[in-house]
Amino acid sequence: MSPVRILIAKPGLDGHDRGAKIVARALRDAGYEVIYTGIRQTPEMIVATAIQENVRAIGLSILSGAHKTLLPEIVRLLKKNVGGKLAKKITVFAGGIIPTEDITYLKSKGITEVFRPGTTTQAILDFLKRKFG
Amino acid sequence: MKEREKTPLRASHADLDVLYSPATRELEKFSYENDLSFPGEYPFTRGVQPTMYRGRLWTMRQYAGFGTSRETNKRYKYLLEQGQTGLSVAFDLPTQLGYDSSDKQARGEVGRVGVAIDTIADMEVLFDSIPLDRVTVSMTINSTAAVIFAMYMALAKKRKIPFENLGGTLQNDMLKEYIARGTYIFPPEPSLRLSADILEYCTKHLPKWNPISVSGYHMREAGATAAQEVAFTLSNGIAYLDSAVGRGFPVDSVAPRFSFFFGCHNNFLEEVAKFRAARRLWAKIVREKFNPENPKSAMLRFHTQTDGCTLTAQQPENNIVRVTMQALAAVLGGTQSLHTNSYDEAMGLPTEESVRVALRTQQIIAGESGVADTVDPLAGSYAIESLTNKIEKQASEYIKKIRDMGGAASSISFMKKEIEESAYAYQQAVEKGEITVVGVNKYVSKEGKSKRLLKVSPKTEASQVKFLKRIKSKRDNAAASASLQALEKSAGTNENLVPVIIDCVERYATLGEIVSVLRRTFGEYK
Numbered sequence: 001m002s003p004v005r006i007l008i009a010k011p012g013l014d015g016h017d018r019g020a021k022i023v024a025r026a027l028r029d030a031g032y033e034v035i036y037t038g039i040r041q042t043p044e045m046i047v048a049t050a051i052q053e054n055v056r057a058i059g060l061s062i063l064s065g066a067h068k069t070l071l072p073e074i075v076r077l078l079k080k081n082v083g084g085k086l087a088k089k090i091t092v093f094a095g096g097i098i099p100t101e102d103i104t105y106l107k108s109k110g111i112t113e114v115f116r117p118g119t120t121t122q123a124i125l126d127f128l129k130r131k132f133g
Numbered sequence: 134m135k136e137r138e139k140t141p142l143r144a145s146h147a148d149l150d151v152l153y154s155p156a157t158r159e160l161e162k163f164s165y166e167n168d169l170s171f172p173g174e175y176p177f178t179r180g181v182q183p184t185m186y187r188g189r190l191w192t193m194r195q196y197a198g199f200g201t202s203r204e205t206n207k208r209y210k211y212l213l214e215q216g217q218t219g220l221s222v223a224f225d226l227p228t229q230l231g232y233d234s235s236d237k238q239a240r241g242e243v244g245r246v247g248v249a250i251d252t253i254a255d256m257e258v259l260f261d262s263i264p265l266d267r268v269t270v271s272m273t274i275n276s277t278a279a280v281i282f283a284m285y286m287a288l289a290k291k292r293k294i295p296f297e298n299l300g301g302t303l304q305n306d307m308l309k310e311y312i313a314r315g316t317y318i319f320p321p322e323p324s325l326r327l328s329a330d331i332l333e334y335c336t337k338h339l340p341k342w343n344p345i346s347v348s349g350y351h352m353r354e355a356g357a358t359a360a361q362e363v364a365f366t367l368s369n370g371i372a373y374l375d376s377a378v379g380r381g382f383p384v385d386s387v388a389p390r391f392s393f394f395f396g397c398h399n400n401f402l403e404e405v406a407k408f409r410a411a412r413r414l415w416a417k418i419v420r421e422k423f424n425p426e427n428p429k430s431a432m433l434r435f436h437t438q439t440d441g442c443t444l445t446a447q448q449p450e451n452n453i454v455r456v457t458m459q460a461l462a463a464v465l466g467g468t469q470s471l472h473t474n475s476y477d478e479a480m481g482l483p484t485e486e487s488v489r490v491a492l493r494t495q496q497i498i499a500g501e502s503g504v505a506d507t508v509d510p511l512a513g514s515y516a517i518e519s520l521t522n523k524i525e526k527q528a529s530e531y532i533k534k535i536r537d538m539g540g541a542a543s544s545i546s547f548m549k550k551e552i553e554e555s556a557y558a559y560q561q562a563v564e565k566g567e568i569t570v571v572g573v574n575k576y577v578s579k580e581g582k583s584k585r586l587l588k589v590s591p592k593t594e595a596s597q598v599k600f601l602k603r604i605k606s607k608r609d610n611a612a613a614s615a616s617l618q619a620l621e622k623s624a625g626t627n628e629n630l631v632p633v634i635i636d637c638v639e640r641y642a643t644l645g646e647i648v649s650v651l652r653r654t655f656g657e658y659k
């Protein structure tokens with residue numbers, strides 16, 4: 001079976017990419033096929049890459065405080081472009097400087113999981129394992 | 134007896150020995166005269182001033198900015214009332230990347246990580262009732278530094294403050310943007326040209342201004358070790374000084390205005406040693422390579438910010454303790470100015486309450502601890518001097534390597550890769566428990582009620598866009614367009630662009646409009 005493909009992306013203007021790169025590398029080391037977008041991606045660019053690369057999951061790293069605007073927009077565009085049924089099959093998760101109180105909101109907008117600062121790469125791998133076996 | 138496990142230092146690769154003594158290898162050739170000398174004297178290991186904090190305390194300068202210029206101005210006044218002695222402006226990402234608040238690229242980002250500035254009208258509000266000739270202002274601005282600085286100078290002109298009375302710092306360090314921080318716009322060559330234009334303009338008109346702050350902080354935050362932080366920062370510093378000298382500046386006309394910026398991480402002894410090593414190494418490099426006559430040319434003056442990456446979202450009050458130790462290391466390392474992080478910054482921007490605690494931390498160190506009363510009190514400690522030598526040695530090996538690769542501008546991807554490797558190694562060490570992070574991988578406790586956080590109002594973006602619209606509708610559009618056309622013409626020549634940009638901002642051209650012109654001429658870095 002071919003490895004699960006995952007997109008790691010940096011939405012918005014934020015340049016903090018230490019976390020995104022570490023997660024991308026840890027996932028790669030664990031056998032996933034990882035595509036990392038680099039910084040400064042618009043929601044449109046992220047969704048286009050996700051579709052083009054046919055990924056099963058999108059991991060969004062954001063430390064700029066724009067998460068409540070950009071993250072739901074990505075889910076909305078994803079649904080719009082691939083249809084609700086297919087979009088449901090793509091797991092969208094996030095991490096970064098995201099206050100606990102915003103997590104409920106993001107989850108209600110279709111973000112499956114939000115990892116807070118201090119999360120181990122192992123915790124993210126465990127989460128993906130539950131999703132993809 | 135079984136030895137207690139030592140505090141692992143994989144974060145820095147600078148393992149501490151069990152015991153330091155005169156027999157320690159790094160101290161074999163130790164000489165007070167050559168290695169230390171007196172403070173205020175070459176190689177400045179003990180500090181850049183003969184009396185250090187006895188003469189004047191470091192500048193307490195909290196990096197701050199959020200929402201609109203009105204909200205940020207209120208925060209500045211609060212900080213000054215609380216005894217802060219300098220200002221440091223945080224700009225939002227659209228401002229740092231040359232987009233107006235109304236730009237599609239700016240959605241969701243306006244006023245989030247700093248203050249939104251579109252035109253000189255925002256600058257006027259930002260510094261309302263703040264005496265620009267009496268408070269020094271540091272601005273973390275790089276790609277759009279020329280525009281923001283032009284707005285600042287235009288504001289001073291409006292208030293009839295002579296440029297020679299303006300004191301402060303522009304970060305204006307583009308190399309580290311490509312290496313670690315990420316707010317680049319143009320390719321390196323035109324970026325460095327803009328940066329040199331600023332340097333030239335300041336040398337001629339603003340003798341008290343630091344036109345560049347060569348920054349290691351962001352590289353450290355991205356994962357660099359202490360030695361890498363020193364090495365990469367000084368390598369970038371050499372590149373800037375080289376380029377200035379290449380443009381015909383005598384070294385003594387520019388080098389004394391160079392300033393630096395470092396982070397301060399957790400390992401206390403190593404951090405103190407790092408600052409001392411950086412100072413000595415820079416002095417040696419400048420003397421050997423540029424042969425200055427003015428002793429000030431070889432002085433490394435620096436700002437410190439406690440490292441944000443050490444803050445934890447878990448048990449956030451523990452961050453107060455971390456920041457205290459980091460700030461103490463910076464002071465014992467001889468910093469010229471200091472930002473102390475607030476304990477809630479792993480969750481968001483600081484509140485008035487948390488930033489007050491951070492500022493009080495500095496005031497307690499300054500006023501109560503006694504460490505400011507004597508110069509470089511840790512000098513002569515076997516451990517500190519050994520570590521200082523060791524970091525200097527490791528850093529100078531890196532610097533030689535970078536020099537052999539053609540200098541910093543040709544080694545961007547090398548430095549980037551080195552930092553990535555260190556960051557990954559650090560993360561693995563944390564996950565294996567080799568590095569202790571209290572509250573995260575050790576002494577974990579059930580999370581308490583989350584703290585009240587600063588909220589940037591969701592209305593900020595709309596109100597900022599409305600304000601920008603109003604300014605644009607009131608301005609003389611023909612004059613604004615003419616100034617932008619003049620800029621377009623000059624950008625293609627070798628002319629210094631600073632006066633031309635001042636002209637634009639005085640005609641209420643927006644930051645986005647000015648940067649669009651430059652994007653067209655210079656292209657964009659991908």
